[in-house]
Amino acid sequence: MGETWELERLQMINRWRKQACKAGESGQAMLFVLLALGLALMGAAAFSVDLGNMWMQRQTAQNVADAACTAAAMDMLTDATSASTTQGGFTAGTGFSCSANATAAPCVYAANNMGYAPAALVAGQPGYDVSFTFPTTVPGVVDCTGTPPPPVCTAAGFTPFSTYVRATVANRVPLSFAGLLSGSKTTDVMAQATCGLVFSSAPIPILIMNPSLSGTLNVSGTGTQNKITIYGGPQRSIQVNSTSATAVTANGTPTVDLSKGGPNLSGSDIGVTGGPSTPPFTYNGSPPGKWIDPTPAISDPFASLPAPANPGGSGLSPSSVAAGVNGCPTGSGGCYRYSAGYYAADKKGDAICVGNSCTNKAYTTAIFDPGVYYLNGNFTAASGSCLRPSDQSGSGIGGTVFYFNTGTLAWDANTGGGCAASISTTTSVGTGQLQYGVKCTSGSDLPANLPTSITGNLLMGACTGPYGDPLGTDDPIGEQHGIVFFQNRDTSAAAPSYGGGGTAAILGSMYFHYCNSDDNKPTNTPPITGLGSKCNPSAFTDQITLQGSSGSESYVVGNIVADELTLGGTPRIYMDLNPNALYYVLKATLLQ
Numbered sequence: 001m002g003e004t005w006e007l008e009r010l011q012m013i014n015r016w017r018k019q020a021c022k023a024g025e026s027g028q029a030m031l032f033v034l035l036a037l038g039l040a041l042m043g044a045a046a047f048s049v050d051l052g053n054m055w056m057q058r059q060t061a062q063n064v065a066d067a068a069c070t071a072a073a074m075d076m077l078t079d080a081t082s083a084s085t086t087q088g089g090f091t092a093g094t095g096f097s098c099s100a101n102a103t104a105a106p107c108v109y110a111a112n113n114m115g116y117a118p119a120a121l122v123a124g125q126p127g128y129d130v131s132f133t134f135p136t137t138v139p140g141v142v143d144c145t146g147t148p149p150p151p152v153c154t155a156a157g158f159t160p161f162s163t164y165v166r167a168t169v170a171n172r173v174p175l176s177f178a179g180l181l182s183g184s185k186t187t188d189v190m191a192q193a194t195c196g197l198v199f200s201s202a203p204i205p206i207l208i209m210n211p212s213l214s215g216t217l218n219v220s221g222t223g224t225q226n227k228i229t230i231y232g233g234p235q236r237s238i239q240v241n242s243t244s245a246t247a248v249t250a251n252g253t254p255t256v257d258l259s260k261g262g263p264n265l266s267g268s269d270i271g272v273t274g275g276p277s278t279p280p281f282t283y284n285g286s287p288p289g290k291w292i293d294p295t296p297a298i299s300d301p302f303a304s305l306p307a308p309a310n311p312g313g314s315g316l317s318p319s320s321v322a323a324g325v326n327g328c329p330t331g332s333g334g335c336y337r338y339s340a341g342y343y344a345a346d347k348k349g350d351a352i353c354v355g356n357s358c359t360n361k362a363y364t365t366a367i368f369d370p371g372v373y374y375l376n377g378n379f380t381a382a383s384g385s386c387l388r389p390s391d392q393s394g395s396g397i398g399g400t401v402f403y404f405n406t407g408t409l410a411w412d413a414n415t416g417g418g419c420a421a422s423i424s425t426t427t428s429v430g431t432g433q434l435q436y437g438v439k440c441t442s443g444s445d446l447p448a449n450l451p452t453s454i455t456g457n458l459l460m461g462a463c464t465g466p467y468g469d470p471l472g473t474d475d476p477i478g479e480q481h482g483i484v485f486f487q488n489r490d491t492s493a494a495a496p497s498y499g500g501g502g503t504a505a506i507l508g509s510m511y512f513h514y515c516n517s518d519d520n521k522p523t524n525t526p527p528i529t530g531l532g533s534k535c536n537p538s539a540f541t542d543q544i545t546l547q548g549s550s551g552s553e554s555y556v557v558g559n560i561v562a563d564e565l566t567l568g569g570t571p572r573i574y575m576d577l578n579p580n581a582l583y584y585v586l587k588a589t590l591l592q
Helices: 001-081 105-114 177-182
Strands: 127-133 152-154 163-173 186-202 206-208 219-231 237-239 248-263 269-271 282-284 319-321 335-340 342-343 351-352 363-366 371-376 378-381 385-391 400-406 409-411 458-460 483-487 505-509 509-512 542-544 551-557 560-561 564-567 573-576 583-590
Touching: 001 105, 001 127, 001 163, 001 186, 001 583, 105 127, 105 564, 177 400, 186 342, 206 564, 219 237, 248 269, 342 351, 342 363, 342 509, 351 371, 363 483, 378 400, 385 458
Parallel strands: 206 237, 206 560, 219 248, 219 564, 219 573, 237 269, 248 282, 335 363, 342 371, 351 378, 363 385, 371 400, 378 409, 400 483, 458 505, 483 509, 505 551, 509 560, 542 564, 551 573
Antiparallel strands: 127 163, 152 186, 163 186, 186 583, 319 335
16 A cells, blocks of 8 residues: 555656656747747848838939939030030030039939038949930930921930930949848949930020120110010010129110010010020019010920921022912002012022012012922012012912021111002911911911001911921911921021011911021031031021111011020011921920
């Protein structure tokens, strides 16, 4: 009995010892599990810190890339509109890095967005650098072809350098826990942005393109005796590209009235790249119209417009027609009738001359058939002359285009004073051929400010073809007149003058721009393109003067695009601009 009890006691002690051992072992395992979980959580937290920091640095790097890229593109736009190549402190087309060119404008923008300047990267040390390359193409940017052409398209070939720039940011950021696994103290976070100059279709204002001279827009006179009034058009009625602090000047107290400008006839703007900061003349802007200084320059909207081909021959001469024939005004005593084609200069340098001072002066009234006139000499209209459209179909483009291969426009301030009869501005035959009215088609809206009759000169630009309305019959206000006067872009320092006595009108745009383009040199292949691309820095010297006799009123239903513009004499000039006409202008934009 005693032996049995002792055996049971020993068995109970053994069971207690086993249970005690198992409880101790379970506690040790739990500690190891907790330690492992703690280390995993600490690692995840460390990785989260690294990843969060890299994400933040990636966003910062992208902001730097976007800002630097856009700044470079804006400098390239300035170069393109001023024929420069180093406006931003770098040479467009030649790759560079900010570590080697910290004062370049894009690098300054990069530093402003990062908070400190870029520098050459050193292994294992935090920092960043920005590099710039100039690709020749960018996916998704298409050619300016098609009907209608795309609203945004490539401007390749219209600048002396690549039109695209790519900014790449290499941001070397520090690592914490991740560095223990990789063996590196830093990692590179990359960001990239691609920008460029593209053609963008937009309505254009009166544009004065010289990039640097003083007085590129000069207005003279006193009060309403010398006044320019603009009706309709885009929100910006006038743009002066010169960076001079005195890009706009005035003599006396003239008036520029834009209170009826803009798409809603409620007031429009004047934009000046340089200065002054306030108008030097009486400016009727009428809110929302305002004086904007400074403002980015606008490129030549007609740069892609080809020059017409010389039709050849020895040169045409006008024929004589009696009053009442082919549109020759009754009471005129007869007219010279001109047909489209090539006109050579006479001994006085005139390709077309109307008035008593001309070599051919039997008549002081001239009528013009629609078509393109290729002139190797001046178009002179002397005092007392009268210029009118014929009632013939001509080439069928609905108006006249005068291309000055040599020579320029020379209209006396009193031309138009010899007109024998007025012309109604409301007549339209509705066939696309405008004979005695302002409409290209019967559905065209009349300009807001044109009087019901013209007592002085009247010339009308083309309706169709490359020099007609760029929107054609898709123009919401009806097909309008395009180019009237087109100066050869290789003619240096042309000094065209447009004047008119009585109530005169030019229905269409005037284009006087000296480009001196490298594209137009005979050594190139092809030798002549006739485009306004890649202008030379010595260019931008064509100056047009608008003038008139006292009390005269001149109407221009179209745009003026010139290097310099001067209002002289004592005219009152009224301009109606089309708010819909879309021409291609260069714009700097972020593409990718």
